[in-house]
């Protein structure tokens with residue numbers, strides 16, 4: 737089986753980071769195609785791989801899977817030998833709820849704190865809505881860790897889809913540095929210590945493409 741994951745710039749593409757972290761985190765081999773986003777020809781290039789016109793997209797032979805969460809589900813079904821979702825039913829239900837909430841929510845945080853890996857670290861003037869998103873995420877992380885995190889440093893102990901889905905939030909928290917609890921920092925440190933995280937960040941650091949509208953405005 738040869739998987740190909742089509743992604744956008746590692747510096748900016750938070751959606752791409754999720755399935756990439758999942759595959760890397762579980763040591764599942766895949767080929768990577770990086771398409772620089774929002775430049776002439778980007779859309780046409782993405783459309784060569786997926787009718788959605790968006791990254792990430794996973795290609796598995798004749799099967800094309802798009803959208804980060806459905807890619808994670810496909811990976812979980814394809815590699816049942818890995819505990820890609822937590823094994824315990826209650827933990828898995830919570831992990832699914834948290835992943836779905838990440839997928840469909842937190843517009844304020846996304847809007848105000850776009851993922852720009854190389855952005856100089858430091859806070860912005862967080863809106864009340866952004867602070868509410870941050871508080872909600874911290875509460876969810878704490879709940880998962882308290883109920884199911886005893887076997888390891890990740891949300892459900894061992895690394896799972898839930899961690900991959902929240903990896904871009906760890907990046908945002910790391911870059912924008914809102915006030916966070918000690919427990920949140922400990923979880924972020926665990927994520928940042930993974931080989932997958934370091935590899936993504938090294939990839940981002942080697943990119944020279946810049947998307948002006950995503951860069952901090954003077």
Ligand SMILES: N[C@@H](CCC(=O)N[C@@H](CS)C(=O)NCC(=O)O)C(=O)O
Pocket residue numbers: 744748749750751752773774778779789790791792802803804805
């Ligand atoms: N809900 C989708 C969102 C995908 C998405 O919006 N991708 C952006 C990049 S992060 C994209 O492909 N933008 C390029 C374009 O729209 O031309 C997912 O989870 O995969």
